[in-house]
Amino acid sequence: MxxxxxxxxxxxxxGIAATAGTVLAQQPAPPANPRxxxxxxxxxxxxxxxxxxxxPVMPAMAQLPNGATSINETYGDWTVDxxxxxxxxxxxxxxxxxxxxxxxxxxxxxxxxxxxxxxxGVLLLPFGLNLDLxxxxxxxxxxxxxxxxxxxxxxxGCLAPISLPTVATEALKKGTRLIVSATSxxxxxxxxFNVSLNGFAAAIARVAQLGG
Numbered sequence: 001m002x003x004x005x006x007x008x009x010x011x012x013x014x015g016i017a018a019t020a021g022t023v024l025a026q027q028p029a030p031p032a033n034p035r036x037x038x039x040x041x042x043x044x045x046x047x048x049x050x051x052x053x054x055x056p057v058m059p060a061m062a063q064l065p066n067g068a069t070s071i072n073e074t075y076g077d078w079t080v081d082x083x084x085x086x087x088x089x090x091x092x093x094x095x096x097x098x099x100x101x102x103x104x105x106x107x108x109x110x111x112x113x114x115x116x117x118x119x120x121g122v123l124l125l126p127f128g129l130n131l132d133l134x135x136x137x138x139x140x141x142x143x144x145x146x147x148x149x150x151x152x153x154x155x156x157g158c159l160a161p162i163s164l165p166t167v168a169t170e171a172l173k174k175g176t177r178l179i180v181s182a183t184s185x186x187x188x189x190x191x192x193f194n195v196s197l198n199g200f201a202a203a204i205a206r207v208a209q210l211g212g
Contacts, residue, residue: 062089064210075206076199082210091210093203095195096124105156107193109180113207119169123160123180127153129191130183135160138179139171139197173201 062084064071070083075093082091094110111121123135131153137144145168148160164172172178178195 062087064089071210073206074199075202077196078199078203080203080206080210082207089211091207092121093200093207097193107180108157109178109195111204113211114166114169114204117166119164119166119204121162121164123148123162124157125150125160125180125182125193126157126191128185129158130185130188131158133183136181137162138181139168139175140177141179142171144168144171144178169204172197173204175200 064082064084071080072082073080078093078095080091080093082089084090092110092112094108096105096108098105098107105124106126108124109121110124111119125135129150131150134147134149136147144164148162150158150160152159175197177197180193180195181190183189184191
């Protein structure tokens with residue numbers, strides 16, 4: 001639209017100039033006067049060269065020892081898994097239980113590196129549990145907090161997020177087993193899973209070393 005208006009204005013100006021030329025041609029020519037030479041045009045000063053743009057600072061890519069893209073190590077009954085995902089390091093340590101013949105898991109627990117005084121993780125439990133009653137935790141028969149609630153269910157089972165304070169994490173390092181129990185929806189009886197703490201302290205230390 002701006003270009004159309006600009007072209008229209010040029011046409012109007014050209015028409016006015018042509019009309020003025022016709023009118024001036026019909027009038028007697030004025031006496032000739034000597035013209036003074038026009039002053040010589042001066043070349044414009046060259047524009048200063050733009051300052052060079054600073055090269056963008058690229059963040060350092062996360063790395064694992066020996067340039068590996070993933071690490072999977074076993075410490076007692078715990079497995080440390082660390083890998084590079086989209087340039088970031090993601091590490092966790094876990095333990096799972098299930099049918100060794102079919103490879104199907106019935107229970108799993110996973111923790112991430114402690115941060116801000118808490119160790120966050122998640123429990124994976126099978127279907128058929130009373131989700132409203134949540135999950136109870138014990139360390140060697142000693143109650144651990146008030147229990148946790150289920151958050152959602154996936155095709156592989158139901159998830160219950162956990163977040164342990166430092167004192168609970170230290171107790172797990174020194175304990176023998178973590179007892180996870182929920183309530184069966186059909187029978188109302190407790191469904192109990194015993195989690196070995198053998199290697200827990202070494203696994204959490206390894207994840208801290210890897211910086212996950």
